[in-house]
Amino acid sequence: MELLSNLSLGFSVALSPTTLMLAVAGCFLGTIIGSLPGLGPSNGVAILIPLTFTLGLDATSALVLMTAVYYGAMYGGRISSILLNIPGDEPALMTTLDGYPMAKQGRAGDALVISGVASFVGAFLATVGLMLLAPLLARVAFLFGPAEYFALYILAFSTLGGIASNNQAKAVIASCIGLGIAMIGLDNSSGLPRFTFGNLHLMDGVDFLVAIVGLFAIAEVFFFIESHGAKSSIGVKLEKVTVPIRDIVSSIWTMLRATVVGFIAGVLPGAGASLGSFLAYMSEKSIAGPKGGFGTGVARGVAAPEAGNNAAAGGALVPMLTLGVPGSGTTAVLLALLLTLNITPGPTLFTERPEVVWGLIASLLIANFVLLAMNVPLVKVFVRVLQVPPGVLLPGVTMISFVGIFSLSGSYFDLLLMVAFGVLGYVLRKMDVPTVPIILGILLGNAMEDALRRAMVLSDGDPTFLLSSPISIGLWIAAIAGFIAPMFLRRFIRKPQAVTD
Amino acid sequence: MASDRILGLVVILVALAYIASATQIQTSFLADPVGPKTFPILIGIAAALAGGVLVFRPDEEPDWPGLATLGALVISVVVLVIYAYSLRPLGFLLPTAIAAGILSYQISQRAVFAAVTGVGLSVLLFLVFRYALGLSLVPFPEAFHG
Known part of the structure; x- marks a missing residue:
């Protein structure tokens, strides 16, 4: 019953005209961002954060807008996967495997509708899952002391490094770059400067938005310059869109199974939506067997990864809201948004700011219906967006990034830092070093150090205190297993491409 | 091969410089058992170790642009x-x-x-x-x- 009263509180926030309008606008914008090749949920949300501030929105509205963009981008990612054989974002990669063959057979409309429905099933059920699981986890999270939080941060970095990258050493390097950058600025406990080298700009530390926009958006521009926009080949034409009811009915179990798999993958800190769609596709492929025809353009091959990745997107919000530990690259960006809005995620968020949490959940439920409407009957509108040539899109993204960052602080220093992060992001991604751990490191570095130092104050410097509770021991074991296990599994499960989300 | 080895070496050098710079951090009189130096030094050590792994076990060469x-x-x-x-x-x-x-x-x-x-x-x-x-x-x- 508590759930119902919470939900009614949420809907009272979400159904106010402004919030509703923001949710719809966010869905629309998000779908466009998701469908444009080269603009995924992470960099899309990142370049929009500074602009959200200029709108002067309050915390709940800003959060509703950006999560609607996030969900919209997850829906939209499939459009270019199916029509152009280019994933609009990283998690939509698996959708190309069956979506593009379907489109080549002249069934592009069917593929778009099936994947739209699958996205809805995944995202809607995951939001329900978020609603049920998050308050429970928030209650468990009250038991977390500094030692447990420290172990949890270790877990997030090690699963992100272990599962979502191809080389553990490179993931460790990326995490260390992020953590090392987070140390720059004034020390939280003593107030003395660290690693500032007498530079006043560095006293406040490196703004994570500068790093995020640089690593995601500016680096993407360099990739497009390298390929000269060759990624934008004209794909398959979309004729007319009908609803293939038989295909949808036949793949309903696939969608439900993929949702469960995706949601679990999303809840794991550090794993994220790419893993969700990958596992969902792979498990459905093995259930269907060789007769299932996966990879040749079958409805279930489109439904599985889309349900999986959207379910994971919802699942990734669970650890982000309850523990403050993001489950994927994009939720790391959303965490950055929360921190800039002065909302500290964690168990207390559920008790102290219920209107934020439940308003967000109610908006997500509404956003899902809006997105279903946008992505099935109105899908043709978004197909038009794909015709924007990269020669216009990418310079536009760059200029928006510059103005956004410039409007935050008005300093040249931040702009130069952003360009530097862009170059760093390009070189690192070229060398298959994941960039998401860098973001996570910059975001969590100070909290992680604080947890360690508080734990040591409590235990008077005894390091065994870090392993003193069953929860922290469990987290450490999971962290070590999550880091090492993929080394052995990698031989059996080959990823089709480097996963960076 | 070579790219990863160079990256590994650069990471080791930067990590050592980072550790050296961390030892110079001023400590305040309000000392906690860990202090402001330890965590940065731990990060530096982890990075240096990972850099070492890259030097000895590099991945395939990425295709750099012309x-x-x-x-x-x-x-x-x-x-x-x-x-x-x-x-x-x-x-x-x-x-x-x-x-x-x-x-x-x-x-x-x-x-x-x-x-x-x-x-x-x-x-x-x-x-x-x-x-x-x-x-x-x-x-x-x-x-x-x-």
């Missing part, structure tokens, strides 16, 4: 740096048109298209930022205002 593309990338970076410095003294419209035009040319390789894109983006974004989002952007060089 000289022409590298040139285009360097030009773009230089353009972006100049753009960052020119935004305030020269106003929004002119630097944006030029920078967007050059970037667009690097991607599309079509001169007229790039010029139109640069001017179009500059004007369009200015209108959006100024009137839809209410940012106080200066359109022209300050000298024009007298």
Whole structure:
């Protein structure tokens, strides 16, 4: 019953005209961002954060807008996967495997509708899952002391490094770059400067938005310059869109199974939506067997990864809201948004700011219906967006990034830092070093150090205190297993491409 | 192979410099058992170890762009740096048109298209930022205002 009263509180926030309008606008914008090749949920949300501030929105509205963009981008990612054989974002990669063959057979409309429905099933059920699981986890999270939080941060970095990258050493390097950058600025406990080298700009530390926009958006521009926009080949034409009811009915179990798999993958800190769609596709492929025809353009091959990745997107919000530990690259960006809005995620968020949490959940439920409407009957509108040539899109993204960052602080220093992060992001991604751990490191570095130092104050410097509770021991074991296990599994499960989300 | 080895070496050197710099951090009299130095030093050690792994077990060589593309990338970076410095003294419209035009040319390789894109983006974004989002952007060089 508590759930119902919470939900009614949420809907009272979400159904106010402004919030509703923001949710719809966010869905629309998000779908466009998701469908444009080269603009995924992470960099899309990142370049929009500074602009959200200029709108002067309050915390709940800003959060509703950006999560609607996030969900919209997850829906939209499939459009270019199916029509152009280019994933609009990283998690939509698996959708190309069956979506593009379907489109080549002249069934592009069917593929778009099936994947739209699958996205809805995944995202809607995951939001329900978020609603049920998050308050429970928030209650468990009250038991977390500094030692447990420290172990949890270790877990997030090690699963992100272990599962979502191809080389553990490179993931460790990326995490260390992020953590090392987070140390720059004034020390939280003593107030003395660290690693500032007498530079006043560095006293406040490196703004994570500068790093995020640089690593995601500016680096993407360099990739497009390298390929000269060759990624934008004209794909398959979309004729007319009908609803293939038989295909949808036949793949309903696939969608439900993929949702469960995706949601679990999303809840794991550090794993994220790419893993969700990958596992969902792979498990459905093995259930269907060789007769299932996966990879040749079958409805279930489109439904599985889309349900999986959207379910994971919802699942990734669970650890982000309850523990403050993001489950994927994009939720790391959303965490950055929360921190800039002065909302500290964690168990207390559920008790102290219920209107934020439940308003967000109610908006997500509404956003899902809006997105279903946008992505099935109105899908043709978004197909038009794909015709924007990269020669216009990418310079536009760059200029928006510059103005956004410039409007935050008005300093040249931040702009130069952003360009530097862009170059760093390009070189690192070229060398298959994941960039998401860098973001996570910059975001969590100070909290992680604080947890360690508080734990040591409590235990008077005894390091065994870090392993003193069953929860922290469990987290450490999971962290070590999550880091090492993929080394052995990698031989059996080959990823089709480097996963960076 | 070579790229990863170089990356590994660079990481080790930076990590050592980071550790060295961490030992110089001032400690306050309000000492906690860990202090402000320990965590940065731990990060440095982890990075150095991972760098060492890369030196001994490098991945395959990534396909680096050719000289022409590298040139285009360097030009773009230089353009972006100049753009960052020119935004305030020269106003929004002119630097944006030029920078967007050059970037667009690097991607599309079509001169007229790039010029139109640069001017179009500059004007369009200015209108959006100024009137839809209410940012106080200066359109022209300050000298024009007298």
